[in-house]
Amino acid sequence: MIELDTVTKAFGDRTVLNGITATFAAKSVVSLVGPSGGGKTTLLRCLNGLESFDSGSITISGVTIRAGGERHNRAMLARLRGRVGFVFQQWNLFAHRTAVGNIIEAPVHVRGESVKHATEHAAQLLAKVGMEEHGAKYPHELSGGQQQRVAIARALAMKPEVLLMDEPTSALDPERVQDVTELLKAIVSEGLALVIVSHEMSFVRAISDEVCVLHGGSIVERGAPHEVLGSPKDPRTRAFLGMD
Ligand SMILES: Nc1ncnc2c1ncn2[C@@H]1O[C@H](COP(=O)(O)OP(=O)(O)O)[C@@H](O)[C@H]1O
Numbered sequence: 457m458i459e460l461d462t463v464t465k466a467f468g469d470r471t472v473l474n475g476i477t478a479t480f481a482a483k484s485v486v487s488l489v490g491p492s493g494g495g496k497t498t499l500l501r502c503l504n505g506l507e508s509f510d511s512g513s514i515t516i517s518g519v520t521i522r523a524g525g526e527r528h529n530r531a532m533l534a535r536l537r538g539r540v541g542f543v544f545q546q547w548n549l550f551a552h553r554t555a556v557g558n559i560i561e562a563p564v565h566v567r568g569e570s571v572k573h574a575t576e577h578a579a580q581l582l583a584k585v586g587m588e589e590h591g592a593k594y595p596h597e598l599s600g601g602q603q604q605r606v607a608i609a610r611a612l613a614m615k616p617e618v619l620l621m622d623e624p625t626s627a628l629d630p631e632r633v634q635d636v637t638e639l640l641k642a643i644v645s646e647g648l649a650l651v652i653v654s655h656e657m658s659f660v661r662a663i664s665d666e667v668c669v670l671h672g673g674s675i676v677e678r679g680a681p682h683e684v685l686g687s688p689k690d691p692r693t694r695a696f697l698g699m700d
């Protein structure tokens with residue numbers, strides 16, 4: 457379970473997260489949607505401790521991070537990052553490492569697993585994401601969709617309870633979106649929670665248990681995808697979806 461309690465964040469005098477209080481169920485898929493600049497990426501980064509916030513707290517599976525950043529949360533951040541995986545918009549694979557090398561990096565260097573054990577696990581993960589043939593390849597030898605699969609396998613290698621994804625479809629060819637939808641559904645069926653930022657409403661509809669609309673740093677509407685995307689109540693949601 458993910459709990460946000462009055463999370464506030466400003467960049468300079470610009471409030472980006474405006475006292476967000478929300479609970480997201482375990483083992484569910486929550487999508488964050490809304491206009492550009494609404495705070496979606498910042499919220500995602502706060503959930504993984506990549507970004508500090510100014511007041512409030514975030515609790516994920518019993519680990520609580522408070523305002524004040526690294527200095528105040530060192531031990532908790534280490535625990536949080538073990539539970540929360542992040543798949544970046546541009547995947548951020550290590551260019552000089554193979555797919556397997558990317559996947560075993562954190563298990564070996566952060567968690568202290570043996571290279572042998574981590575490599576065996578990497579092979580299983582590559583099979584899970586449909587990339588078993590490609591373990592010895594470097595990122596530049598892989599397509600965008602394949603790199604994304606490696607990035608997903610890399611995040612799963614740390615056995616997270618929550619996976620955060622920023623715009624997972626934005627750099628994919630349209631015909632690959634269905635593939636990643638199916639992959640993510642398979643991952644969720646094994647018990648992970650997903651929090652996804654996306655602009656692609658057909659994808660959001662297909663993947664989400666719940667949709668949250670972030671506007672000006674606040675969640676202005678949330679609910680089942682057919683409700684929020686089909687018959688939104690808040691005028692800001694309606695404007696975002698081009699409905700009025
Ligand atoms: N590191 C930063 N420094 C200053 N302003 C930032 C930074 N990151 C984001 N912002 C600002 O915060 C606001 C929210 O950004 P973001 O979370 O990226 O929104 P979204 O992902 O919904 O488009 C924007 O106005 C953006 O310019």
Ligand SMILES: [Mg+2]
Pocket residue numbers: 496497498653
């Ligand atoms: Mg963003």
